[in-house]
Amino acid sequence: DVAIRLLLAQEQIAAGQAKECLATLTPLRWEKLSRDDRLRAAEAAVAALVKLGNTPRLIELWLDLTRSTTFVELQRLADIVLQAVQGSPVAEELKTRLSSLIQEQGQWPLLWLYARLVGREGDHKSEMQYYSRYVEHVGDDTELLRFVAHLSIEYATLPLKIEATRDRTTSAAIRVLDASYSDLAIDLYKRLIALQPMVAENYAALMRIYQMRGEVEAAKKVAAEVAQRDPDSPKTLAIAASILDENGFIPEALHFYERSLRADPTNFAVWMKYAEALRAAGQRTEAEIIYKKILEEGYNSRPYNQPAILAALYRTALETNRTHELVNYLYGLRTHSIPGKPEFLLSTSKLFIQLREFEKAGELISQFQKEFATSNLLEESYLLRGQVWFSRGDIPRAIEAYREAATRFAGSPTAISAGFNIAVAYAHAGKIQEALAAFEDLARRHPTDDKAQSALYEAAVLCWRFYGDSQRCAQYLERYLAARTLDFALRKTVRDALKRIQAGQPPFGEAAAQARDSQTTSGL
Structure with a gap:
């Protein structure tokens, strides 16, 4: 009954039937409604009362709704009222009545609405004054x-305030x-x-x-x-x-x-904050000792926030220009028994890729795959090996590694990620036809997977960027829509792109066309 009444009330207010809307809402008991239903009902009732110019009843409604409410609901109700009265003659009458009523004992719930009204007008002194009075009651x-x-x-x-320093430079304070x-x-x-x-x-x-x-x-x-x-x-x-x-x-x-x-x-969280404060104070050696101790010993022989520790060690090494020493230290730990060894090997290999220590990154990945073949991180390690070759610029070996991952873990999310990476690697090498074929193959192999089907959208973008072929681009987009994926945001993007093609416009905007013109197509 509530849902039906709310829907009917919304239709009535949309049709300009303010009195009928209020009649529909009258049987509802506000305190029995859920928060969402109460806000929907309030929105319809406020709109109806503003349309009728019934300011006294609008104020009564506010009092009914806000004598016992949460802060979030209070703000939303105020938004509803302010939006409804904006540009209406009711706005000034509401303000006048409120300014009088808030002086009366027991009318304190009106203070919040009045504060919002004067605040919208830019009178922040008064706004804060009335907020201050309101909070005395809650x-x-x-x-x-x-x-x-x-x-x-x-x-x-x-x-x-812009302050000038003695050397005549200025700074915002x-x-x-x-x-x-x-x-x-x-x-x-x-x-x-x-x-x-x-x-x-x-x-x-x-x-x-x-x-x-x-x-x-x-x-x-x-x-x-x-x-x-x-x-x-x-x-x-x-x-x-x-x-x-x-x-x-x-x-x-x-x-x-x-x-x-x-x-x-034993509070490792405080140790981490302490180490960071030491680093900020310039005591980097002392901070580094703490980070290394936590990394090597862990908490009760379990790893403690390895990503944060590795990031902190990396920042410290950058600040002291000692990244080479950090690489040697972390590489040396590969032979040690430390908590969270599988995660450590993969996380460190990622850091080594970032530092362009590709040989060492590859060694850590190989060690991981040999020692932890049953780890749930095994699939990620195969993708990471492809990333090593890709980052080195060896695209053929990167593609080979990604293909191995796709074959070894066929039908898994890893296989789909590997398929994407193969297409991206081809595109990076300027082999656009091969990239398009890889995207198509990925979508064909996984017809019911939303991510795999999004490869058709990527193919459309690539096709337009390099060839400006709107017809082929549209074919990819139509195939994506036909897949009936549940990625509604992407489906809307695809439909919008198709509309632009039909209107003779670039499907992905001028930026894509400029990118197409600036990209090399050597090797095709």
């Missing part, structure tokens, strides 16, 4: 408090230009801290406000107060460290990281 809604606090800082720091806004934000974040004492972002935001006000010592004091809440708790000390770290107080952050780790040396 002091435990953390999402709402955070929204108002964030908005007050946004208004306080606009525009950016965010500074508080209106203390009243930041005062409100400070108050709200303190309330959030009281409600959520273990949420680090609340403290970090409060610190940022003090910094923007130029009150550096007050900012640091926030972290000290965090630590004082429970000075023996490693978690509390880690929060103090992280908010100092986030706000650029690295030396102070290191102190609290060290205290936290002395209390709980």
Whole structure:
């Protein structure tokens, strides 16, 4: 019954039958509706009341809907009202009535709508004033408090203040230009801290406000107060460290990281943050020692976030111009027993490809395939071997490796990825006919796979880019649509491209035509 009434109400409002729409919605009990249904009903009811010019009933509806609601729904309801009254005579009458009603006791739910109205007009002073009054009545809604606090800082720091340094260069610096806004934000974040004492972002935001006000010592004091809440708790000390770290107080952050780790040396997440802070402080050797220890020993003999550790080691090596030493270190670990050895071998081979250490990358892949032949990463290793040859520029051997992967794992997603890579490799070598044939073969071999069928779209793009053949391009696109895939976004793209072809326009825009003209077709 609800679904039918909502559908009927929407049809009635679309037909201009405002009274009938309201009559259809009247039997509904708003509090019994789901959030989505309530919003749909509200949208129809608001539109009907605006059309009828019934401002008093519109205000009553707002009160009915918002006395008990979530922040997300509150915002959406305000969006509905503001959109409905935009450009309507009702807008000014609504504002006038609200300005009077919000002075009355018990009408506080109207404050939010009034704040939105004046905010849309650019009166941010009044907007924040009414938001501030509203939050006094919903002091435990953390999402709402955070929204108002964030908005007050946004208004306080606009525009950016451009500061000139002694060497006459200029830099953009965010500074508080209106203390009243930041005062409100400070108050709200303190309330959030009281409600959520273990949420680090609340403290970090409060610190940022003090910094923007130029009150550096007050900012640091926030972290000290965090630590004082429970000075023996490693978690509390880690929060103090992280908010100092986030706000650029690295030396102070290191102190609290060290205290936290002395209390709980098994927290690898804190060790990682500590190492990153050391790196930021220029103590890269000390940071590197931590990263290597975690990589080699893991956590309880299990790997701990290897991708993040390898990325950190790579960043450190780049900063110190010691990538060659990093390669030798990681290559040396291939003979060690370390946690997560299969993942390590493949992740390191990817890093070696990036560093153009192709021989070593190939060796690690071979070692992986020999030692971990039953690993669920085996299929990926065969694709990775093709990537090694492709990155070296040896296209024939890359294609050979991808074909081996497609054959060995026939019918799997790996085989489809390998098929794509074969076509891309041919295209990279300028062998467009072979690339088109590879795309066609992939689609033919996997007629029910959406990804494989998208090869026909790629063939169409390639055909147009290199040959400008709209007829053949259209054939590929039509074949894709005939496959009835469930990739609706791509199907729309294909239909749009076909329409452009039928209109005598480039199917993929001028960029594709320019790419076609600039590409070499040698080797065809």
